[in-house]
Amino acid sequence: MALAFFMLFAAGTAALMLSARARQNTDDVVNTLEIRGELREVLSLLQDAEIGQRGFLLTRDSQYLEPYNSARLQIGRRLSALESLVDPNTEQAIRVDQLRAAAERRLQETDATVALGREGRFGEALAIVNRDRGKALMDEVREIVDSALAAEQGRHTERAAKAIASRTWLSASLIGALAAALVLAVLSAQLTRRQFTGMAKRRDQLAALNEELETRVRDRTRELEIAREMAEAEAGRAEYERGRVELLLREVTHRVGNNLAMVSSLLRMQQAKLDDDTARAALETARGRIQTISTAQRRLRLGDDLQSTRADGLLEAVVADLADAALDSASITITSDFEPLVVSSRDATTLAVVLGELVSNAIKHAFEGREHGAIRASFTLQKDGVPTMAVEDDGIGFDEEQDLSSTHTGLGSMIIENLSRQYGGEIRKRRNEAGGTSIHILLPKLKIGDTAGAGDEQSAER
Incomplete structure (x- = not known):
């Protein structure tokens, strides 16, 4: 499980990195296409300017100056756009600077001949053109453009190879992720099946324990019922014995009280036969004390402890x-x-x-x-x-x-x-x-x- 999770995590991380690299490769390809387009556009504009120049000088028709003027205005913007697309610290930036310098020299020569033609000095302008200096400048521009295009083509080829490699690694990462997911699914299925098997086994064990517990409870309940019946019977016997003891004690105390009362009556009878007042008073006092003890004995009621x-x-x-x-x-x-x-x-x-x-x-x-x-x-x-x-x-x-x-x-x-x-x-x-x-x-x-x-x-x- 840990290995599968590690594989899934590594595959996800690699997929994210390769996806970011693929986006970078795509941006680089777009940059290359834009640079190549700008290079071709600068060369095309220079050629349009040259065509307009030659048409104007040969026909002396000012309509040929329209494409010349249009190209003349766009060349500067295209060169600036090209410079913004190129990394300033590369050889391609040096080529762009060389291209700007060659283009400016070519435009200067073109501007000079067009200016002579506008002044009506077509012979002098054509003489300049016939010296083929403009052709040499255009060849220089084409050489620079071709060199820059070749460099961009090499970069494009290299980036295409990296893109192919990135796609390969991305595919491998996705396959690894799928494999890890499959492993996780298999392991999860096995764990789930094992858990269900364990739950079923524990359920059976619990059912067996419950049945055993119920059996023990029934046996214990039966034992307790028997013990309770025996205790009740014993308590009944104890209560019976206690009642007998209480009855005997009450009977004894009552008889003692009655006997003392009888003694008191005998003393009263003896008192009646005496003529001596002192003796009669002494017997009366003794009889009263015996009567008090008799009353106490007859009214004596013992508590639960019988004491x-x-x-x-x-x-x-x-x-x-x-x-x-x-x-x-x-x-x-x-x-x-x-x-x-x-x-x-x-x-x-x-x-x-x-x-x-x-x-x-x-x-x-x-x-x-x-x-x-x-x-x-x-x-x-x-x-x-x-x-x-x-x-x-x-x-x-x-x-x-x-x-x-x-x-x-x-x-x-x-x-x-x-x-x-x-x-x-x-x-x-x-x-x-x-x-x-x-x-x-x-x-x-x-x-x-x-x-x-x-x-x-x-x-x-x-």
């Missing part, structure tokens, strides 16, 4: 039980604000006990001598991410100096302090704006989980 639960529902149940018990003795309103925070089931029970102690203490001691009161319980996540349990009332408050100097701490306070200490608890107690008591317990070590799964499940169950 965590949402604290808000459980704490709401504890507060509801305490509110129902408070209605027996006074009109105490209990409100709550519990965020749906997820904690472990063990921590949820502990939080229920702490909240029960806080609310119970508020019910017992915050409203002495009053018939009405309000308690607000909350379990929220602060801005710094620390879970905080708070119980606030609008009761009689507490004596801060006496509270600080007191060496006796009740069992409820000890329970609150000990359980809170498990989570790095910090108990903050103060008198609030309503004159009552506000207790905030900060639990920085209490782990809070994801609120998505457990919260949704418990909301659905409630």
